[in-house]
Amino acid sequence: MTLIPITKMNVGHIDDVQEIRKIQNNTVPDRFVRDVDEIKSLIPDSSVDNVPIIDLSKVINGNYDEILTLAYACEEWGFFQVINHGIDVRVLETIEKTAMEFFMQPLEEKQKYKMAPGTVQGYGQAFVFSEQQKLDWCNMFALGIQPNFIRNPNLWPTKPLNFSESIETYTKEIRKLCEKLMRCIAMSLGLRAERFKEMFGEAVQAIRMNYYPPCPRPDLVLGLSPHSDGSALTILQQNQGSSVGLQVLKDNKWVSIQPIPNALVVNVGDTLEVLTNGKYKSVEHRAVTNMVKDRLSIVTFYAPSYEVELEPMSEFVNDTNPTKFRKYIHGDYSKHYVTNKLQGKKTLEFVKLQTNIAV
Ligand code: OGA
Numbered sequence: 001m002t003l004i005p006i007t008k009m010n011v012g013h014i015d016d017v018q019e020i021r022k023i024q025n026n027t028v029p030d031r032f033v034r035d036v037d038e039i040k041s042l043i044p045d046s047s048v049d050n051v052p053i054i055d056l057s058k059v060i061n062g063n064y065d066e067i068l069t070l071a072y073a074c075e076e077w078g079f080f081q082v083i084n085h086g087i088d089v090r091v092l093e094t095i096e097k098t099a100m101e102f103f104m105q106p107l108e109e110k111q112k113y114k115m116a117p118g119t120v121q122g123y124g125q126a127f128v129f130s131e132q133q134k135l136d137w138c139n140m141f142a143l144g145i146q147p148n149f150i151r152n153p154n155l156w157p158t159k160p161l162n163f164s165e166s167i168e169t170y171t172k173e174i175r176k177l178c179e180k181l182m183r184c185i186a187m188s189l190g191l192r193a194e195r196f197k198e199m200f201g202e203a204v205q206a207i208r209m210n211y212y213p214p215c216p217r218p219d220l221v222l223g224l225s226p227h228s229d230g231s232a233l234t235i236l237q238q239n240q241g242s243s244v245g246l247q248v249l250k251d252n253k254w255v256s257i258q259p260i261p262n263a264l265v266v267n268v269g270d271t272l273e274v275l276t277n278g279k280y281k282s283v284e285h286r287a288v289t290n291m292v293k294d295r296l297s298i299v300t301f302y303a304p305s306y307e308v309e310l311e312p313m314s315e316f317v318n319d320t321n322p323t324k325f326r327k328y329i330h331g332d333y334s335k336h337y338v339t340n341k342l343q344g345k346k347t348l349e350f351v352k353l354q355t356n357i358a359v
């Protein structure tokens with residue numbers, strides 16, 4: 001009888017980045033190493049630029065300059081940081097602590113909530129569809145929140161003990177903020193404040209927690225591949241004192257978003273780009289890693305109800321700016337988004353109309 005000795009552990013099959021770090025401290029597996037062009041884009045750019053900062057209390061009080069800054073942020077950056085957003089700092093701190101406690105648990109505990117193939121909720125790497133695809137240096141945990149039917153109660157962790165309660169409190173507050181922001185954005189476009197609310201029906205809300213452990217080779221890997229968000233609006237909270245990680249593509253350069261204590265990062269998603277016929281931009285972004293610091297982000301996606309039919313609003317379509325997108329059902333877009341890998345702004349091509357070449 002011959003025994004086949006197990007000579008070495010096959011790390012090639014491990015794709016959980018926290019586990020990889022326990023096994024190999026100085027290198028990264030090949031599947032994480034990016035192609036040459038992408039590696040070049042990881043060389044830090046010394047020029048500094050900052051995404052606009054919006055004081056929400058001013059916008060709500062009708063401060064005209066602040067509304068103009070909001071419009072500028074959505075048109076030119078697709079991103080801004082919001083301060084005086086009205087959410088109690090304790091709510092932000094609690095969700096951050098809870099999320100960290102979740103990620104710090106042993107793998108077996110987290111795998112009780114493993115993301116099933118072909119789904120997007122639970123613990124695991126979403127958007128991976130082939131063995132060849134490069135992997136992101138990130139562990140993710142995602143949950144559908146609203147409407148109720150998208151919830152999968154089996155995926156709600158029982159540990160840490162206050163997990164569900166923190167999520168409920170946080171997501172209620174963030175939903176109110178999303179509603180406020182949609183009213184402000186409508187105003188900044190010269191529309192009636194309730195316009196989006198009326199259009200969206202019972203909005204879909206999902207949450208994703210992204211944990212980026214320190215990475216021995218930040219010069220070779222990405223925390224999260226470049227993409228635009230398939231939502232109408234995204235709200236991102238990053239942990240206090242975290243390193244920079246989130247980068248936004250501005251004038252073909254990757255600009256880092258500097259964390260501001262208690263501020264939230266907001267970005268325009270694909271839905272708003274379509275509805276405004278390209279006036280407000282759903283901008284490509286990515287996350288990079290850090291050699292010594294870990295990083296946590298808690299991301300909320302807010303989108304129209306699945307059955308809603310979308311197309312550019314008539315206010316933004318005219319002879320000089322003809323319609324750029326076809327009519328579609330948001331649920332079809334959402335399905336297309338989650339069944340394709342993250343690849344810049346490629347998803348939007350699903351609904352883009354061919355532009356006529358001028359003769
Ligand atoms: C996202 C995202 C960036 C980050 O989850 O869609 O863009 O910094 N995250 O985690």
Ligand code: NI
Nearest residue numbers: 227228229285
């Ligand atoms: Ni994103």
